[in-house]
Amino acid sequence: MDDGEARTRVLDAAEELFYGRGIQTVGMDAVRGASGVALRRLYQLFPSKGALVEAYLLRRDARWRAGLAAYVDAVDAPPRERVLAVFDWLRDWFEEPGFRGCAFINSFGELGATSPEVAGAARRHKEEFFRYVTRLVAAAGAPDSAGRQVALLAEGAMTTAALTGSSAPAREARDAAAALLDAAVRR
Amino acid sequence: MDDGEARTRVLDAAEELFYGRGIQTVGMDAVRGASGVALRRLYQLFPSKGALVEAYLLRRDARWRAGLAAYVDAVDAPPRERVLAVFDWLRDWFEEPGFRGCAFINSFGELGATSPEVAGAARRHKEEFFRYVTRLVAAAGAPDSAGRQVALLAEGAMTTAALTGSSAPAREARDAAAALLDAAVRR
């Protein structure tokens, strides 16, 4: 097993464990067990648990936003529908087994106060997400303020879906976003 | 110092520490130091750290919702303005020094996967909040669906304010809620 494969195996295990059980709850030994990569090698790939956490967040950010962008890109419809497609993607995500809310909100709640790296990663992730939503909303002819409002709805849907274990917030947020868009464009 | 005062001193210290730094980051020794209550007595007031965490969440839930309700009750205005007052109260909260987001979302992200008690406390808190918002929205003549949408906006504002360290999301969510209310009532 070369370094590249070891790295992805470690990151895959770390992502499943950190996301599923929380970061502090998961020891490096659990990552070793789930990845099959020896502790010694694990530490030469990632010099500390903090570095592994950072890598986990970084890769998840890239994957998550790429997944959303790919989904929206595949929607061949007017800009308004492309904005709403964000909430369809969220619904699919909420219904995935093992869904436990937004990894960045969770890790920020857990470590944001004590780890500037985690706080920064979460902030950057949300900034990018807000920027992306605002761009979609702008294409639908609504101002930036509407973009931020739509993003707030998405944010609320994520945490509420996590707390209640239901995907219904995706639909409710989608309806609200549609109403906001129509109100903002009609003006 | 009688038991009642010791209890509130412990709970005050626990709230400040758990909310400010996260639950797992704070040891019982830190609670002892901040409260001035000896470890032995601390454990006879709360038989375990889990029990103290539960008590912390329970008291914070009651205080938080009572504070919101008192603020809204003091607003002598039409029902629509009373709904929007929720977001004014949120703005004030966001601007308090030490604001670090919703304690229940944070603790759910940290321990929701491993502690049914924490998960349940967070779920109940949000349920009550949603019920309260829905009641305010109903008084303004909008359906329950609009109530849940407004609550999603509040939820999103909380997490976004925490992540960005800004109170602007309160205003943006307020504007969005106003638009949603007007659209829902006009129909």
Added chain:
DNA sequence: ACAGCGTGAGAACGATCGTTCTCACGCGCT
């Protein structure tokens, strides 16, 4: 074939945490 470097498995180390125990002290009751 053989010396040597890197590897894997896991023990070991130091720190920390939740929880309990020790022990000397102060207060209330008779």
Added chain:
DNA sequence: AGCGCGTGAGAACGATCGTTCTCACGCTGT
């Protein structure tokens, strides 16, 4: 006054965690 229960301060204990070390093993180059 003297006895005893409960208290406070902190040491102690067992577990766990992040990280490093040990050591035997297998592959590589000549």
